[in-house]
Amino acid sequence: MKTIIFVLMLFLASTVIGQTIDLYKLTLNDSILCNLTIDQLTNMLGRPSAVAKSNRWNVNSGPEVFYHNKGLEFGFWDKKSDKRQRLLYITVHLTKIWDENYNEFYYPFPGKVFPNLDANMKYLTILPLFNNYPRDDRHNDWISVSNGPGYITIKCEELTKFLDEITIHFGDPQP
Numbered sequence: 001m002k003t004i005i006f007v008l009m010l011f012l013a014s015t016v017i018g019q020t021i022d023l024y025k026l027t028l029n030d031s032i033l034c035n036l037t038i039d040q041l042t043n044m045l046g047r048p049s050a051v052a053k054s055n056r057w058n059v060n061s062g063p064e065v066f067y068h069n070k071g072l073e074f075g076f077w078d079k080k081s082d083k084r085q086r087l088l089y090i091t092v093h094l095t096k097i098w099d100e101n102y103n104e105f106y107y108p109f110p111g112k113v114f115p116n117l118d119a120n121m122k123y124l125t126i127l128p129l130f131n132n133y134p135r136d137d138r139h140n141d142w143i144s145v146s147n148g149p150g151y152i153t154i155k156c157e158e159l160t161k162f163l164d165e166i167t168i169h170f171g172d173p174q175p
Contacts, residue, residue: 019045019070019111021092026150026168028090034149034170036087038065038076045070050102054078061088068099071109082173089169094119095157097164113166117154123161126154 019029026033029044042048042065050066062078062085071093076085092113093106108119115129127137136144141161145152153167 019109020114021090021109021111021166022114023117023145023147023152023166023168024115026147033087033090033168034173036074037084038063041065041074041087045072049104066099066102068102068104068106070111071106073106077173086173087170089167091165091167093165095162095164117163117166119163121163123156123163126156126163 021028028036031040031044045067048065049068052064052066054062054064060078060081062076062081064076065074067073073091073093074087075089076082077088079085092109094108094113094117096108097106098104099106117126117129123141123143126143127135130143130145134146141156141158143154145154149170150168151171153169154163155165155167156162157164
């Protein structure tokens with residue numbers, strides 16, 4: 001019995017808690033985000049909670065993959081824009097939020113977001129972490145940071161200014 005519990009704990013730690021998103025390197029578990037395909041993603045994270053054949057946000061976007069219990073949402077390029085259908089965007093939810101499209105909650109991402117961001121941080125404490133990057137911080141509840149092929153949007157709750165979610169969007173598909 002102890003062996004079963006130990007193996008289960010190792011599995012949970014490696015599939016959920018062990019996930020790391022690095023906003024400086026734009027990686028998920030050391031895999032470059034803009035190169036991830038749906039197959040690579042699902043091999044890494046397992047079965048998603050929901051999928052959609054086409055993305056509702058962008059003309060050139062394709063499928064979406066949702067991990068509500070892990071607080072993650074992924075959108076991919078359509079096949080016309082990128083034959084390999086690599087990642088177009090990732091959204092990391094750091095707070096519990098309702099997804100009305102699937103009648104399910106996103107739970108807070110249980111992994112790590114580098115540079116050590118979490119839902120208990122406020123807007124003004126996040127700004128210095130991106131001093132070395134071009135950024136737009138003219139707003140009181142979100143920050144946009146340009147980082148190589150990625151554009152990071154960090155959204156904070158409007159009144160309290162606590163961190164809510166992070167989205168990384170990629171421009172044109174990388175060669």
